[in-house]
Amino acid sequence: MERKVVVVVAVSVAAVACGMAAAAVGWRVRKRREWKKAVRVVREVEEECETSVERLRQVVDAMAVEMHAGLASEGGSKLKMLLTHVHNLPNGSERGTYYALDLEGTYFRVLRVHLNGQQSAILEHEVELQTIPQHLLTSTSKDFFDFIASSLKEFVEKEDDSELSVARRKELGLTFSFPIKQISVCSGILITWTKGFSIVDMVRKDVPACLQEALVRKGLDLRVAALVNDTVGTLALGHYHDADTVAAIVIGTSTNACYLERTDAIIKCQGLLTTSRSMVVNMEWGNFWSSHLPRTSYDIDLNAESPNPNDQGFEKMISGMYLGDIVRRIILKMSLESDILGHISSKFSMPFILSTPMIAAMHEDDSPNLREVERILKDILEIPDVPLKVRKLMMKVCGIVTRRAARLAAAGIIGILKKIGRDGSGGITGGRRSDMKMRRTVVAIEGGLYSNYTLFREYLHEALHEILGEDIAKHVILKVTEDGSGIGTALLAASHSSNNVDRI
Ligand code: ADP
Ligand code: MG
Numbered sequence: 471m472e473r474k475v476v477v478v479v480a481v482s483v484a485a486v487a488c489g490m491a492a493a494a495v496g497w498r499v500r501k502r503r504e505w506k507k508a509v510r511v512v513r514e515v516e517e518e519c520e521t522s523v524e525r526l527r528q529v530v531d532a533m534a535v536e537m538h539a540g541l542a543s544e545g546g547s548k549l550k551m552l553l554t555h556v557h558n559l560p561n562g563s564e565r566g567t568y569y570a571l572d573l574e575g576t577y578f579r580v581l582r583v584h585l586n587g588q589q590s591a592i593l594e595h596e597v598e599l600q601t602i603p604q605h606l607l608t609s610t611s612k613d614f615f616d617f618i619a620s621s622l623k624e625f626v627e628k629e630d631d632s633e634l635s636v637a638r639r640k641e642l643g644l645t646f647s648f649p650i651k652q653i654s655v656c657s658g659i660l661i662t663w664t665k666g667f668s669i670v671d672m673v674r675k676d677v678p679a680c681l682q683e684a685l686v687r688k689g690l691d692l693r694v695a696a697l698v699n700d701t702v703g704t705l706a707l708g709h710y711h712d713a714d715t716v717a718a719i720v721i722g723t724s725t726n727a728c729y730l731e732r733t734d735a736i737i738k739c740q741g742l743l744t745t746s747r748s749m750v751v752n753m754e755w756g757n758f759w760s761s762h763l764p765r766t767s768y769d770i771d772l773n774a775e776s777p778n779p780n781d782q783g784f785e786k787m788i789s790g791m792y793l794g795d796i797v798r799r800i801i802l803k804m805s806l807e808s809d810i811l812g813h814i815s816s817k818f819s820m821p822f823i824l825s826t827p828m829i830a831a832m833h834e835d836d837s838p839n840l841r842e843v844e845r846i847l848k849d850i851l852e853i854p855d856v857p858l859k860v861r862k863l864m865m866k867v868c869g870i871v872t873r874r875a876a877r878l879a880a881a882g883i884i885g886i887l888k889k890i891g892r893d894g895s896g897g898i899t900g901g902r903r904s905d906m907k908m909r910r911t912v913v914a915i916e917g918g919l920y921s922n923y924t925l926f927r928e929y930l931h932e933a934l935h936e937i938l939g940e941d942i943a944k945h946v947i948l949k950v951t952e953d954g955s956g957i958g959t960a961l962l963a964a965s966h967s968s969n970n971v972d973r974i
Contacts, residue, residue, distance in 0.1 A: 505859075507808035512863055512870070515800055518766040519870050521877040523936050525762060529878060530893075530937060532760035533885020537753065542737045548783075550754040553739055554702050554728070555655040557746035559709040560961040563587050567629065568967070569642040569692065570960035571622065571681075574700075575665045577601045578618065580625045583960040597956060598625055611672040615684035623690045641695040643963035645703055645955045646677055655966050658697045696962040701726045702750055704954030706962045708914025712949065715912040717886050720954075721879060722917030724782075725789040727755040729886050755882060756785030763787060764874060768799040775821065784882070788875040790826040790919040796871045798824040801851070801864065810860050815852035824850060830923045833868035840865065869925070876929035883913055884937050887946065894942035908945040916951045 540551030565587040572579040582596050600621055606614050626640065648667070650658040657676050663669065672680065678694040685692050698706075705718035705728050717729035731751045733739075763783070772795060773779050773786055786792050802818045805811040817823055828846050835842035840861040847853045847864065856864075887893040892911045920927055935943045951958070 504808040504810050508804045508810045508860070508863060511800065511804045511807055512867060515766060515768070515867070516870050519764050519874040521764060521874055521881075521933070525764065526877060526881040526933060526937050528762040529760060529881035530884045530888055532762050533755075533758060533882050534888040536758060536760070537885065537889045540753075541731070541735060541751070544738055546738070548757050548759045550752075550757065551736075551738075552752040552754060553652060553736065554698060554750045554752050555652055556696070556698065556702055556706075556750040556962065556966075557655075557748065558965040559715075559730070559750070560706050560965040561713055562710055564710075564961065564964035564967075566964065566967070567640070568960040568963045569622070569626065569640065570645065570703075570956050570963065571618065571642060572645040572700075572955050572959065573618075574645070574647045574955070576604075576607065578621075579956055580622055581956045581960055582625070582629065583957055583964075585961075585964060606669075607666055608668045611669055611675065611680050612684070614669050614672070615680050616687065618681065619684035619688040619690065622685070622692065623688045626690060626692060639968065640692045641963045641967045642692050643696040643698065643703075643959035643961075644678060644681065644694055645698055645700055645959045647700060647955075650677065650697070650699075652697065655696050656694055693968070695966045695968070696959065698959055698962055699726070699728075699752055700955035701728045702752060703956070703958030703962065704914050704916050704951050705729070705750060705958070706965070707951045707954045707958035708912065708949060710958075710961050711951075712912050714910045714947075715914050715949070716890060716892060717883070718914040718916075718951075718954065719879070719883060719920075720917045721789060721915070721920040723789065723791045723919075725756050725785050725879070725917070725919075726753065727882065727886060728752045729890065731890065753886075756782045756789065758784035758882065763878065768796050768803075771799060772796060784878070788879050788882075790917075792826075793871055793875055793919075794824040794826040794829050795822050797829045797867055798822075798851075800867050800871070804863075804867075805853075810863075811853050811856065817850070817852045826919060827922070829868040829872065830926070832865055833872060833925055834923075835865065872923070872926050873929045876926045877933040880930045880933035881937065883948075884934065887911060887913075892946075894938060894945075908942055910945050910947070912947045912949055914951045914954070915948050916954055921950060 536547045536549045537551060540547035540549035564585045566585060568583050568585065570581040570583070572581070578600055580598050580600070602617070606617055622642075646658070648664055649661040651661055652658040653676070656678050658678065659674055660672050660677050662673060678697050682694050685694075701718050701720050704720055705715065708715035708718055717727060719725070719727045728750055730748050733747055733749050736749065736751065765787075769787060772792065773783070776786070798818070798821075801811075805814050805818065828850060832843045832846055839858060843861040843864055844856060847856050847861070884893055888895060892909065894908045920930070931948070934946065934948075938946060
């Protein structure tokens with residue numbers, strides 16, 4: 471009897487142990503299945519984001535072709551290829567004191583730059599940042615520009631009487647980051663307001679003229695000599711320091727490019743009275759589109775849910791505004807397809823909750839246990855206790871999205887070089903010619919994404935070398951500029967100044 475009980479107990483213990491072992495095996499099998507599902511999502515996105523050199527070369531060609539089309543006729547391409555009427559880029563010989571007003575959004579900056587005619591020397595510059603009072607964003611053009619003119623007056627009158635600034639008429643460059651139809655280098659009509667502004671009586675008015683009138687009202691003798699966008703300012707700053715600079719790229723929250731084009735290649739403005747051989751063209755390249763761009767379902771959803779669907783397609787794949795959100799969408803998909811992230815927090819569905827600096831921090835986390843990845847997942851997306859293996863997968867996703875962005879930007883840059891015959895090939899129609907002498911070619915580049923995200927920069931450079939080949943790539947130099955929209959614009963006031971008539 472006693473023995474029987476022992477046997478029964480032993481059998482049940484064994485059964486429980488077996489059951490537990492089976493459960494453990496089941497659990498492991500299920501875990502492995504879930505892991506595989508997550509890996510499949512990543513693998514798929516990796517394939518869809520593939521940017522082989524062959525594909526990048528197709529993007530290069532498409533960019534050059536679209537540039538051509540945009541220059542041929544108004545509306546000929548998604549690339550607007552806007553005429554800037556900037557013919558004179560600063561070259562380092564400028565002298566004197568010049569000002570810039572950078573009106574970017576709800577704040578503005580005023581700058582003063584002293585130049586002594588020696589390329590490398592911007593003797594000094596001063597900057598003041600001011601916020602625009604909320605009520606002025608919806609006021610009248612008179613109230614708005616009177617406010618700006620008063621601030622400028624205060625700033626200008628603080629000037630020291632250095633020998634460079636006396637006996638010269640004061641001139642100003644204006645960076646105006648709203649849609650403008652440019653008429654000449656110093657006049658342009660506001661097409662529409664963005665960024666929360668709604669000063670109704672300004673629409674279709676000449677912006678520099680409104681500012682000039684306000685300056686006169688305030689009794690300030692300051693001429694608005696140039697109206698530009700920030701990318702043109704970057705090109706000016708690059709060219710001031712290095713005359714081989716032919717194009718400029720901005721890759722920050724948004725992205726854009728401009729370059730120096732032969733006037734006779736700008737077919738849509740044939741007949742425009744100009745004696746200059748070249749003009750800066752503002753590409754508005756964020757709007758570039760080509761079927762060769764590697765587009766995923768995440769891009770399609772992001773675009774559909776954006777306030778400007780079907781616009782800025784290139785920008786939505788490469789700029790700092792969007793990269794974080796593409797990564798968020800991929801992680802969300804992973805967590806819907808598998809349970810490797812456990813409970814899905816509502817934070818996941820909030821657009822733009824994961825910023826691009828955050829994915830940079832995850833991607834560049836070099837701590838042994840990926841503590842930074844863990845912190846961001848926990849603090850921002852509210853996913854605690856993510857195993858190391860899964861954290862590595864998240865890091866990989868950041869890399870895929872960033873690598874695609876950087877490589878496409880590189881292809882875009884080479885597209886510009888191809889259009890102007892600086893890519894070592896025979897230009898837009900010819901094949902690669904080994905006998906062509908490649909000239910030193912500098913591209914000015916700025917923006918928070920490029921300057922702060924090391925791996926983005928490295929991917930971009932790597933792609934540039936892959937596409938061009940070492941022999942050509944060694945002649946192409948990317949130079950970081952700082953504050954094209956401020957200093958660069960002041961330099962454009964100098965190169966278009968009535969004090970420098972000898973240059974024109
Ligand atoms: P903006 O483009 O807004 O005029 P910036 O050129 O300074 O200003 O770029 C800011 C953008 O750069 C941010 O919105 C962000 O997308 C990106 N950025 C800034 N810092 C980093 C970083 N550490 N890593 C990745 N991206 C960054
Ligand atoms: Mg900027």
